[in-house]
Structure formats: C-alpha cells, structure tokens
Amino acid sequence: MSFRNFPMVPRVVFGRGCFNQLDEILTPKRNSDKAPFIFIVDDVFKGNDWLISRIPLHHNDKIIYVSAEEEPKTSYVDKYRDDLVAEFDEIPSGIIGIGGGTMLDYAKAIALMLTNPGSSADYQGWDLVKNQGVYHVGIPTISGTGAEVSRTTVLTGPERKLGMNSDYTPFDQVVLDPELTKDVPTNQWFYTGMDCYIHCIESLTGTFLNAFSQSYGEKSLDLCREVYLEKDLRDEDSQDKLMMASWHGGMSIAYSQVGVAHAMSYGLSYLLGTKHGIGNCIVFDQLEEFYPEGVAEFKRMVEKHNIDIPQGLCKDLTDADFDIMIDVSLSLVPLWENALGANWKDTITREKLRSMYEKM
Ligand code: NAD
Ligand code: ZN
Numbered sequence: 001m002s003f004r005n006f007p008m009v010p011r012v013v014f015g016r017g018c019f020n021q022l023d024e025i026l027t028p029k030r031n032s033d034k035a036p037f038i039f040i041v042d043d044v045f046k047g048n049d050w051l052i053s054r055i056p057l058h059h060n061d062k063i064i065y066v067s068a069e070e071e072p073k074t075s076y077v078d079k080y081r082d083d084l085v086a087e088f089d090e091i092p093s094g095i096i097g098i099g100g101g102t103m104l105d106y107a108k109a110i111a112l113m114l115t116n117p118g119s120s121a122d123y124q125g126w127d128l129v130k131n132q133g134v135y136h137v138g139i140p141t142i143s144g145t146g147a148e149v150s151r152t153t154v155l156t157g158p159e160r161k162l163g164m165n166s167d168y169t170p171f172d173q174v175v176l177d178p179e180l181t182k183d184v185p186t187n188q189w190f191y192t193g194m195d196c197y198i199h200c201i202e203s204l205t206g207t208f209l210n211a212f213s214q215s216y217g218e219k220s221l222d223l224c225r226e227v228y229l230e231k232d233l234r235d236e237d238s239q240d241k242l243m244m245a246s247w248h249g250g251m252s253i254a255y256s257q258v259g260v261a262h263a264m265s266y267g268l269s270y271l272l273g274t275k276h277g278i279g280n281c282i283v284f285d286q287l288e289e290f291y292p293e294g295v296a297e298f299k300r301m302v303e304k305h306n307i308d309i310p311q312g313l314c315k316d317l318t319d320a321d322f323d324i325m326i327d328v329s330l331s332l333v334p335l336w337e338n339a340l341g342a343n344w345k346d347t348i349t350r351e352k353l354r355s356m357y358e359k360m
Pocket of ligand 2: 145195199262276
C-alpha cells in the first residue's frame with residue numbers, strides 16, 4: 001500500500017488585523033522592481049477604502065478587480081495570464097487573491113498558468129501541472145470553502161468543471177484575518193459556511209475516512225455547530241471560529257473526499273451556473289436518505305437563521321438538461337466511492353439521479 005504524500009500551506013498568519021502585515025510579508029518575495037505583485041480582488045471591495053487602502057502597492061504593482069458573480073472559467077484564467085504576460089516585461093513576483101473561494105481559485109490558477117504553457121483546461125485533473133507556479137498568497141474574506149488550504153483550484157472548462165489538483169496548487173502563504181469577513185451578507189455567510197459543514201459531514205461519514213481526516217473534521221464540525229446553532233450573534237468570536245472551521249474542514253477533505261452533495265451540486269453548477277455554496281445547500285436539503293442526521297441538523301440551522309434555500313430549480317429542465325447534469329455527476333467517481341463504497345453504482349443509477357434532481 002502506498003500513502004499519499006501531500007503538501008501543506010507552508011506559512012500562515014492568523015489574527016484580527018494581521019492583513020496590515022501584508023507589506024512585510026510580500027517585500028522579501030519581490031523578484032525585481034519590474035516584477036509586480038498582482039492583487040486579484042473581489043470587485044465587491046471596489047471603493048471600500050477600509051480594505052483597499054491597506055493593499056501595499058509599490059513600483060508597478062497592480063490591483064485587478066474581478067467579479068465573483070460567475071465561478072472561475074478556464075478561458076478567463078487564460079485571458080488574465082495572457083494580459084499579464086503582454087503588459088509586463090517580467091513575470092510577476094506574486095499573485096495575491098483577496099476574496100472568497102472564487103478569488104482564491106483565480107489566484108492559484110493564474111499563478112500556475114504563468115509558468116505552465118497552454119490552456120488551464122489542459123491541466124484540469126490530477127497531477128497534470130508540470131512546473132511550480134509563481135509565489136501565490138490567499139487572503140479569504142468569507143469563510144467556508146477551505147480553498148485557502150486545498151490542493152486544488154476549481155475551474156469550469158469547455159468540457160467539465162474540475163480542479164487543477166497538484167502539489168504546486170496550494171498557496172505559499174495564507175493570511176487569515178477574520179475581521180475581513182465582518183460585512184458578508186447573512187445568506188451568503190450561511191451558504192459558504194455550509195460548504196464547510198457539508199465537507200465535514202461528507203468526510204466523516206465517508207468510506208475514505210481515517211484518523212487524520214477525522215481529527216480535523218470533528219474539530220471543524222464542532223466549530224460549525226457552535227457558530228450556527230449555539231451562538232445568537234455573528235460576533236468577533238464567531239468570525240474567528242468560522243475561519244478556523246473552514247481551515248480544518250479543508251484539511252479534513254485533503255486526506256479523504258467529499259460526497260453526494262458535491263457530486264450533485266457540480267452538475268447544477270455546470271448546467272445552470274449555480275454557485276458552489278448555495279448549490280450545495282439546495283442539494284443537501286434533499287439528502288436525508290444519505291445523511292439523515294446531518295440533513296436534520298442542517299434544517300435546524302436554516303430555520304434558526306431564517307435562510308432562503310431556493311426550490312424548483314430543475315422544474316423546467318429538458319431531458320437533455322438532466323442528462324448533462326447526470327453525466328457531470330457520474331463522472332466524479334472518487335466522490336461516489338467515498339460516499340457509498342466501491343459498489344456505489346448499485347444505488348446510483350441514471351434514473352435515481354434524475355429523480356433526485358427533479359426534487360431540487
Ligand atoms: P465567492 O468567492 O463566490 O463569493 C460569494 C459572494 O460573497 C460574492 O458575491 C462575493 O462578492 C461576496 N463576498 C466575499 N467576501 C465578502 C465580504 N467580506 N463582504 C461582502 N461580500 C463578500 O464565495 P465562496 O463561497 O467563498 O467561493 C465559492 C467558490 O469557491 C466556487 O467557485 C467554488 O468552486 C470554489 N471552491 C473551491 C474550493 C477549493 O478547494 N479550491 C473548495 C470549495 C469551493
Ligand atoms: Zn465544497
């Protein structure tokens with residue numbers, strides 16, 4: 001038996017206000033005055049002086065505002081890379097993503113594509129990336145995806161929605177400043193936080209579980225329960241705890257896998273563009289059969305925070321639409337294996353998936 005030997009984020013700073021240390025963190029990493037730092041910033045922060053004025057810009061450093069409306073596409077990643085290569089004489093010193101999972105994934109992917117030829121679509125899969133990317137830093141402003149610790153960057157390409165999973169993908173540095181999450185709208189706070197909760201349930205009930213994953217998953221689950229069930233306020237303590245829940249949830253799936261909710265929400269996302277957090281909630285809401293306790297607890301959280309979970313997404317879809325979602329979902333073999341074991345195909349047929357999607 002051979003065990004996976006995977007990389008982790010080598011440097012992390014945690015604390016309210018630690019974003020102020022960005023200049024001292026980046027300065028030693030500058031390759032030359034002509035090699036800029038590029039900040040990929042969620043455009044929700046445009047005009048937000050509290051955050052933007054603290055981004056340390058020197059020489060030809062540049063902020064690129066990116067919309068989180070759509071999830072990252074391989075074509076956009078390629079375009080950002082091509083534009084940077086055309087604009088600057090030297091390859092950037094570093095790429096810094098500031099935002100949710102969308103910005104973090106853009107930052108990872110652009111950093112890798114600056115040193116790997118061709119299109120990012122060529123690298124969707126496992127261990128296809130050949131060269132180390134440029135230095136890249138992740139600064140989450142919303143908690144839950146675990147993208148800050150993960151070994152992947154999830155991209156929608158011409159043929160599939162699939163990550164660039166590689167040893168070169170994890171960030172070189174992560175800045176965890178929970179204060180940056182203080183203005184996240186309530187519904188979004190819930191959807192992205194539930195991505196973490198669902199990572200824990202899928203990891204802890206999966207067949208791939210081991211003590212490594214379990215130790216991180218249980219800690220993360222405890223923190224999620226505290227934030228979403230025990231606390232009445234989204235205070236500083238709960239911002240701190242949700243940020244660490246996300247980190248631990250990401251670590252938990254590093255050595256296991258996600259499961260049914262992710263396998264099905266990738267289908268929704270591919271066909272309808274449904275975003276990851278909300279898509280997971282829409283799917284998980286219907287998964288009592290697979291995760292009875294987790295779904296019951298999830299419904300209590302929805303009720304406590306008075307969250308809207310959209311219904312009827314699939315009611316007007318055609319047979320061809322359902323087939324696309326089913327194909328995407330069935331292609332995620334490791335997720336099904338983790339959820340249901342090697343004989344997962346006995347339970348998960350095309351008809352079964354169709355009837356489940358019809359409820360959403
Ligand atoms: P997001 O980045 O899509 O952002 C969600 C919304 O929150 C956006 O409208 C954004 O503008 C807003 N927002 C973010 N921070 C804010 C703040 N501080 N104040 C106000 N608004 C703020 O959300 P997400 O759920 O973190 O990320 C989803 C993406 O992450 C998907 O593309 C998904 O594929 C990806 N993902 C990646 C991994 C990974 O391991 N790489 C894991 C899970 C999900
Ligand atoms: Zn997820």
